[in-house]
Amino acid sequence: MDIDFGYILMAYFSLLFSLCVHEAAHAAMANWCGDPSARLLGRMTIDPRKHIDPLGTVALPLIMMFTGAQFLFGWAKPVPFNPRNLNNYRRDPVLIALAGPLSNVAMALTSAVLLRILLMLMAHSISGPVMPVLVQILGRMIEINVVLALFNMIPLPPLDGHHVLYYFLPQQGKEFLTRIGPMGIIIAIIFIVPMIQKPVMYTIIFLLNVASRGVMDLGEVIEIMYS
Numbered sequence: 001m002d003i004d005f006g007y008i009l010m011a012y013f014s015l016l017f018s019l020c021v022h023e024a025a026h027a028a029m030a031n032w033c034g035d036p037s038a039r040l041l042g043r044m045t046i047d048p049r050k051h052i053d054p055l056g057t058v059a060l061p062l063i064m065m066f067t068g069a070q071f072l073f074g075w076a077k078p079v080p081f082n083p084r085n086l087n088n089y090r091r092d093p094v095l096i097a098l099a100g101p102l103s104n105v106a107m108a109l110t111s112a113v114l115l116r117i118l119l120m121l122m123a124h125s126i127s128g129p130v131m132p133v134l135v136q137i138l139g140r141m142i143e144i145n146v147v148l149a150l151f152n153m154i155p156l157p158p159l160d161g162h163h164v165l166y167y168f169l170p171q172q173g174k175e176f177l178t179r180i181g182p183m184g185i186i187i188a189i190i191f192i193v194p195m196i197q198k199p200v201m202y203t204i205i206f207l208l209n210v211a212s213r214g215v216m217d218l219g220e221v222i223e224i225m226y227s
Contacts, residue, residue: 014140020046022100026079029099033092035085051076097163108145115211139225156184
């Protein structure tokens with residue numbers, strides 16, 4: 001199997017940037033909700049050194065890239081918050097949890113807009129050797145952030161979605177969710193991730209289609225992305 005180290009570097013740094021923005025969004029929302037813990041720990045930043053988790057940020061993504069996995073995802077160190085400092089101890093954990101995936105949605109949409117602008121420039125013969133590389137980077141950013149948004153909304157601990165589900169559960173359901181604990185990530189990867197592959201693919205294709213419609217054939221865009 002031929003290994004494209006250029007692609008691996010581009011994909012990895014796109015993932016790393018996306019994960020850092022995701023965690024910084026959690027920290028910023030926690031700070032806005034009244035708890036400065038994450039900010040005081042230096043987590044309200046996109047500096048990778050503050051967020052790297054050896055397994056989820058380094059080992060797993062690199063294994064996935066070297067083995068040719070269809071989609072790339074990972075996670076960073078969870079952003080801590082103290083519920084006693086929050087303005088609303090029931091509502092605010094949900095807002096903090098949603099901030100991460102919503103930042104990924106924002107990055108995917110922004111990347112689609114920038115990709116459309118780039119394709120319009122290329123369609124008007126404003127091109128150069130850097131243009132295909134930028135298309136590849138923006139395409140990766142769309143893919144990675146769609147995956148991160150949907151993956152993190154899986155309602156199992158420690159993923160963000162479980163904080164949202166927790167808000168609506170009766171006490172018995174909350175206790176059951178708590179007992180799942182760290183096993184939730186294993187359950188999510190083995191059982192849930194295969195179930196969301198089609199929604200992930202459809203969402204990526206939809207955004208790429210929006211970016212290219214009326215400007216360039218979608219097949220050409222995908223060919224540039226993977227060339």
